[in-house]
Amino acid sequence: MQSSQNKIYDLAEAREKIRRFCAYQERSQKQVEEKLKSYGLLDLAADELLLELIQENYLNEERFASTFARGKFSIKGWGVRKIEQALWQHRVSKPNIESALAEINQDQYKSKLISIAQKKYNLISSTAKGKREQKLIRFLLGKGYLYDEIKEALTHLEI
Numbered sequence: 001m002q003s004s005q006n007k008i009y010d011l012a013e014a015r016e017k018i019r020r021f022c023a024y025q026e027r028s029q030k031q032v033e034e035k036l037k038s039y040g041l042l043d044l045a046a047d048e049l050l051l052e053l054i055q056e057n058y059l060n061e062e063r064f065a066s067t068f069a070r071g072k073f074s075i076k077g078w079g080v081r082k083i084e085q086a087l088w089q090h091r092v093s094k095p096n097i098e099s100a101l102a103e104i105n106q107d108q109y110k111s112k113l114i115s116i117a118q119k120k121y122n123l124i125s126s127t128a129k130g131k132r133e134q135k136l137i138r139f140l141l142g143k144g145y146l147y148d149e150i151k152e153a154l155t156h157l158e159i
Contacts, residue, residue: 021035026067028092082142083101116143120139
């Protein structure tokens with residue numbers, strides 16, 4: 001018996017499965033293309049289904065970018081650079097990336113950065129203040145925050 005990843009679906013089955021896949025949560029076009037490829041569809045059939053999903057509003061790049069950016073910021077605490085990079089990897093267009101990033105409230109963004117920085121600073125075990133700050137800056141750069149934003153946030157920490 002074949003696993004579901006290797007099963008070849010006919011167009012009607014694939015249409016139903018991919019609609020459920022898109023209805024469950026916002027998806028990027030890249031994610032949908034990869035899923036359709038895993039269904040064993042011919043490229044022409046996959047392109048036809050992709051077009052249907054866009055026309056029926058199951059798939060919307062702007063909506064995906066907005067939801068993705070909000071979620072990664074609020075849940076994972078990602079900075080704009082990391083969100084931008086991830087959206088780029090999902091092949092989201094530059095205008096939609098910019099629009100999604102513009103939706104992030106700047107006051108909440110700064111507050112989140114300071115909160116994350118304070119928590120991480122308290123967890124860093126090094127006793128030398130300079131060493132702790134270096135580790136903190138590296139951590140926050142990895143989270144996608146800009147160096148200038150990080151330096152500003154450091155002035156607000158309780159050290």
